[in-house]
Amino acid sequence: MEKIRMKVPLVEMDGDEMTRIIWKKLKDELILPYIDLKTVYFDLGLPERDRTNDRVTEEAALAAKEYGVAVKCATITPNRQRVEEYGLHAMYKSPNATIRAILDGTVFRTPIIVGNIKPAVRNWKKPITIARHAFGDIYKASEIATDRGGRAELRFIPNEGEETVLQICDLDEPMVLQGQFNKDSSIRSFAHSCFRYALSAKQDLWFSTKDTISKQYDQTFKLIFQEIYDTDYRKRFEEAGITYFYTLIDDAVARVIRSEGGFIWACKNYDGDVMSDMVSTAFGSLAMMTSVLVSPDGNFEYEAAHGTVTKHYYRYLAGEKTSTNPIATLFAWTGALRKRGELDGLPELERYADSMEAACLGTVESGIMTKDLALLAEGGSTAVDTDGFIAAVRAAYEGRFTR
Numbered sequence: 449m450e451k452i453r454m455k456v457p458l459v460e461m462d463g464d465e466m467t468r469i470i471w472k473k474l475k476d477e478l479i480l481p482y483i484d485l486k487t488v489y490f491d492l493g494l495p496e497r498d499r500t501n502d503r504v505t506e507e508a509a510l511a512a513k514e515y516g517v518a519v520k521c522a523t524i525t526p527n528r529q530r531v532e533e534y535g536l537h538a539m540y541k542s543p544n545a546t547i548r549a550i551l552d553g554t555v556f557r558t559p560i561i562v563g564n565i566k567p568a569v570r571n572w573k574k575p576i577t578i579a580r581h582a583f584g585d586i587y588k589a590s591e592i593a594t595d596r597g598g599r600a601e602l603r604f605i606p607n608e609g610e611e612t613v614l615q616i617c618d619l620d621e622p623m624v625l626q627g628q629f630n631k632d633s634s635i636r637s638f639a640h641s642c643f644r645y646a647l648s649a650k651q652d653l654w655f656s657t658k659d660t661i662s663k664q665y666d667q668t669f670k671l672i673f674q675e676i677y678d679t680d681y682r683k684r685f686e687e688a689g690i691t692y693f694y695t696l697i698d699d700a701v702a703r704v705i706r707s708e709g710g711f712i713w714a715c716k717n718y719d720g721d722v723m724s725d726m727v728s729t730a731f732g733s734l735a736m737m738t739s740v741l742v743s744p745d746g747n748f749e750y751e752a753a754h755g756t757v758t759k760h761y762y763r764y765l766a767g768e769k770t771s772t773n774p775i776a777t778l779f780a781w782t783g784a785l786r787k788r789g790e791l792d793g794l795p796e797l798e799r800y801a802d803s804m805e806a807a808c809l810g811t812v813e814s815g816i817m818t819k820d821l822a823l824l825a826e827g828g829s830t831a832v833d834t835d836g837f838i839a840a841v842r843a844a845y846e847g848r849f850t851r
């Protein structure tokens with residue numbers, strides 16, 4: 449069988465621990481036998497980040513910007529304990545934060561759905577993707593908790609012109625205060641990423657804030673989204689047969705629960721943090737969640753939403769077989785390859801991604817799955833280890849593979 453050729457390489461970012469082991473297994477068993485894989489490889493494993501003083505992470509992000517599509521393995525974000533464990537020269541920043549800062553993107557998280565794992569919300573039939581703005585608001589807020597009464601003001605000193613002062617409160621008792629901000633430029637990037645992603649996924653886009661209460665702050669988000677939609681995207685949305693829909697966050701929550709799914713829900717930073725945990729839990733498991741970072745100028749970085757599964761890695765090192773779920777990592781690869789296929793006009797690469805995902809989901813639906821899913825599945829299941837699962841997916845793929 450002839451392997452599928454690629455035109456432009458993927459940017460490949462290798463990672464740490466159990467996911468690094470799975471990364472190699474997936475390539476060897478499910479990708480390299482079928483694709484003449486071209487990648488520009490960066491080793492984001494902790495030892496190499498340490499050796500290069502984290503330059504490798506920056507280089508990988510710049511390459512993602514240059515080539516347009518990247519696939520990333522989960523990586524360790526070092527804390528004090530990791531500094532000791534790996535004898536690091538520094539407590540490096542989270543690779544995802546470094547990459548996000550360079551690509552200036554929005555994170556889209558989508559559950560992977562299988563027939564024998566029912567969502568907790570019965571009417572959800574299609575995935576709900578959360579698009580989380582990952583800058584500002586309470587995550588960059590300044591706070592004061594007072595131990596006495598006093599007067600608080602919100603004061604803005606412009607670079608030119610007169611300052612603005614608003615009285616917040618004047619109280620005779622202890623109080624808590626918080627000042628938050630966001631940048632128009634970041635809200636614009638967020639909006640562009642969401643509109644582009646909706647076009648690429650061919651799904652409706654919902655956006656919600658609390659603009660009736662927050663008449664300046666949240667209202668600005670709403671107005672920027674509307675302006676960008678009207679000038680840059682309305683026509684393309686109409687052509688694609690999809691809609692942009694703005695509503696209040698409380699109305700959105702009610703509609704989401706009553707919906708069938710199958711749309712993208714853009715959320716401000718805090719709302720996205722909370723709602724993505726709710727949505728992923730209601731759909732089943734973090735090991736069944738894909739994540740893609742989309743930059744406003746149209747670069748894509750695909751990954752799994754979970755971490756490096758450290759506990760399983762220690763068992764692996766002790767020589768045990770582990771039943772670690774490789775699905776989200778496999779879908780990071782198929783997502784990236786499908787995007788390359790789309791961009792480069794290679795329908796056979798897109799078809800490969802579709803059939804591989806179908807083979808993987810079909811395997812789970814036939815009752816063969818890793819332990820984490822066997823605990824959730826209805827209608828009988830056999831829990832296998834990671835190697836057993838990958839072998840079953842390969843068999844399913846070859847079974848249905850006709851060209």
Ligand code: NAP
Pocket residue numbers: 521522523524525526544734735751752753754755756757758759760771772773774820
């Ligand atoms: P984790 O790797 O997501 O694992 C937490 C637990 O969730 C595991 O112990 C396991 O539960 C379950 N789990 C997660 N993924 C699974 C899978 N594919 N198959 C089966 N079970 C799975 O989170 P963590 O242990 O908090 O973090 C470990 C490391 O990952 C940390 O160093 C952190 O910095 C890093 N991290 C990286 C990223 C990223 O690169 N995007 C994201 C998050 C965390 P059981 O043990 O009960 O089986």
Ligand code: MG
Pocket residue numbers: 721722725
């Ligand atoms: Mg959270």
